[in-house]
Amino acid sequence: MEKWVVSAKRADFQEISRKFGVDPVIARLMRNRDQITDEEIEKYLHGRLSDLHSWKLLKGMGELLGILTDKIEQKKKIRIIGDYDIDGVCSTYILLKGLQRAGARVDVDIPDRMKDGYGISEELIDLAAQASVDTIITCDNGISAISQIAHAKALGMTVLVTDHHEVPYEELPQGEVRTILPPADAIVNPKQEGDTYPFSGICGAMVAFKVICGLYETLGIPKTELNNLIPFAAIATVGDVMELQDENRIIVREGLMRLQNPENKGLKALIRVNNLEEKTITAYHIGFILGPCMNASGRLSTAKRALNLLLTEDEKEASILAEDLKALNDSRKDMTAKGVEQAIEMVENTDLAKDRVLVIYLPDCHESLAGIIAGRIRERYTKPVFVLTKGEEGVKGSGRSIETYHMFQEMVKCKELFTKFGGHPMAAGLSMEEENIEKLRRRLNENCTLTQEDMTEKIVIDVPMPMSYVTIPFIRQLSQLEPFGKGNTKPVFAQKNLQISQCRVLGKNRNVVKMQLKDEFGAAAEGIWFGDGDVFVTKTQEKPCFDVIYYPTVNSFRGRESIEMVVQSIR
Incomplete structure (x- = not known):
């Protein structure tokens, strides 16, 4: 069950708006991201390479x-x-x-x-x-x-x-x-x-x-001459899920600019085989398309294949290597889906369900997929998750955590159970003997102090904002807050008591829903939902009105621009 909360950080939004020439809502969004002083706001909006720390x-x-x-x-x-x-x-x-x-x-x-x-x-x-x-x-x-x-x-x-x-x-x-x-x-x-x-x-x-x-x-x-290296620092920053704050935000923004037409032949080929040539490359494309292709080589083969792609000066070789990485990633997706299905079945049908820290042993799973599977299970249950696999020499595994659980510190408390471990507050890797798996599960749960509140997914609403406030110039201003990602999340807007009507399920997988949104004051807008279309339609037929979390976008069709609300959650 989600818990919706409204961010209530205070500032003189009108003064920030006046001083920096932005909409007052943009000022509020920046304050919600802890940009407080004039210097911080200026760097957030207009940070340059010269602002990187020495x-x-x-x-x-x-x-x-x-x-x-x-x-x-x-x-x-x-x-x-x-x-x-x-x-x-x-x-x-x-x-x-x-x-x-x-x-x-x-x-x-x-x-x-x-x-x-x-x-x-x-x-x-x-x-x-x-x-x-x-x-x-x-x-x-x-x-x-x-x-x-x-x-x-x-x-x-x-x-x-x-x-x-x-x-x-x-x-x-x-x-x-x-x-x-x-x-x-x-x-x-x-x-x-x-x-x-x-x-x-x-x-x-x-x-x-x-x-x-x-x-x-x-x-x-x-x-x-450092400029040619900037895209690679940017790709790694997004791909390794670093906070998009301070100089990370600057390097990613600068790197994305250079990725629109990269000089590196390998990157150019990887963008091409993923059909992104005509698109504006964003942090999303790094995190969910390009990055996974590069990671797939280290997961299922050798990371030297990804490095060779970046190093090649031959366009034909670059195309072959890029196609290989994409094929590897497609294979990885299929294997991951099977692993996630097995993990869910274990959690749902064994006594793992009562644990606050999930330790899931999938001996036949490819060890390189443990971290991805752990991440998917964490998203589903809002609990810290370790997924362990059987290797040639003992057990290997990866962990993914939630904000309220410092995974590395908790692992230190039972370090004698590992032959090797390391990581961050939010993620970790480990090696251990098979006979220690149950001991690890027991110790982690005995030491765990998480409450039900800690394990409830929290959606922080930036601004409760009526749809009628949204204009195309306002949406354009939102782009000043990019790149979005961890530590600089995409803004979250919400409005109560919206009527959802005229739902149409689209796509061969029935995973897109087009709809009409209308509020109690008569304002109307087009809406779109990405997910299980049939479940969404069934749910919206149960009641006349819903509270809606949305993000406004500009939809361009045959030269005509219109506002479309991407519906992210309803209740």
């Missing part, structure tokens, strides 16, 4: 760049070790292109999800040693690789860590917390203790981008 503010950057420039000058062999998801692929690309431009002897390796698991492994380190690699630089991983990096150091290698994940820690008997850092020669991670970087919520590719910013400035390479 790379110099990241702890450890000076040491890392000092070592890196020495190694480049000495022509030492450098190997980048990335990760197999979209953030890992993009950060690997950024470091590789940047280091190549700086004249480094550099190559890359990316772990195999099935064989190596998450992040840098001893096997990858041994392979680097066999190849006479002098220096390893990680991206989007490494902060929790304590023993692995110790192994690399024992082999005489220099190790540089660039990462953004939570720093491992342990709780001492007196209640104090001690962080545990790997024995690397330099570490750049905005989440490490003592780092005063103004915004710690950046992804691995943004950390890599900052490293290359610093490298170019140190070596006197023109700043304009």
Whole structure:
């Protein structure tokens, strides 16, 4: 059951409207997104690349760049070790292109999800040693690789860590917390203790981008050459579901502008095979179309296929690689649907239903799909979810959480049950022995303090707004708030007591409903609903009036523009 609440943050909306030349409702929407001062509002509306925080503010950057420039000058062999998801692929690309431009002897390796698991492994380190690699630089991983990096150091290698994940820690008997850092020669991670970087919520590719910013400035390479790397930092920021706030918002907006006609042949081909050439690329397209294609290579094959797509200079090869990734993603969708169906059946028909933290074991599920399935189950039940699968060496799994449950902290409380784990407040990955699954389920639920209120999906309404207020110029102003995503959600509008009539179900899957909306004051508008059309029509026949959550859009047809309300929820 959803709970609808109205955001009630206060400000002088008329004054903000006057000062920044926006509608008072736009002013209210910005305040709801915690843009309070004039400086914050100006940056939110008009933030530029010059507003990005300086790379110099990241702890450890000076040491890392000092070592890196020495190694480049000495022509030492450098190997980048990335990760197999979209953030890992993009950060690997950024470091590789940047280091190549700086004249480094550099190559890359990316772990195999099935064989190596998450992040840098001893096997990858041994392979680097066999190849006479002098220096390893990680991206989007490494902060929790304590023993692995110790192994690399024992082999005489220099190790540089660039990462953004939570720093491992342990709780001492007196209640104090001690962080545990790997024995690397330099570490750049905005989440490490003592780092005063103004915004710690950046992804691995943004950390890599900052490293290359610093490298170019140190070596006197023109700043304009960074522009080609911006789309990849943007793709990773959206794909890794970072908060679209502060500099993340700026880099994504700038990246989207460059994605409308990308220079990169691989990106151009991926856009083409997904039939997006004629569309304006938004954060939605990254998050739900392009990003999943790139992620599919790391899930079902090797992430090197996605990296090769980004690196190719041959248009024919780019087309072939892009088609391959799309086909992989289509296969992934089918496998995911089956896994979700199995997980729901387990929750509905076993004693898992009473748990506040769901630990679902799907031994035959492809381990790379665990995180996606966990996310779908979380959406359905509004509970933290771990989906575990059987691998060649024990059990592997992924978790997805809700806002009121810090998944990483809860995992730390039972860390002895894992052979390996890491993550964020909202997501995590793990490896463990099969016999510990039931212990994990029991411990997580015993420690859980979630209330029913915490597990009730909450829809926050930005503005209770009559449809009659909406005009096409107002809808155009809404675009100033983009890009939308986590941390900068699409505005939510609502109106009470709307009549819904003339419903027509469209589409071969009957998943689109066109309708007429009319309020008690006589205002009318076209409406559209995306979802199970027959269920929607049946529901709307039960009662004459509904409260409606909607988002206004402009519908263009044969040169004529009209307002259409996208209905998002009714009650």
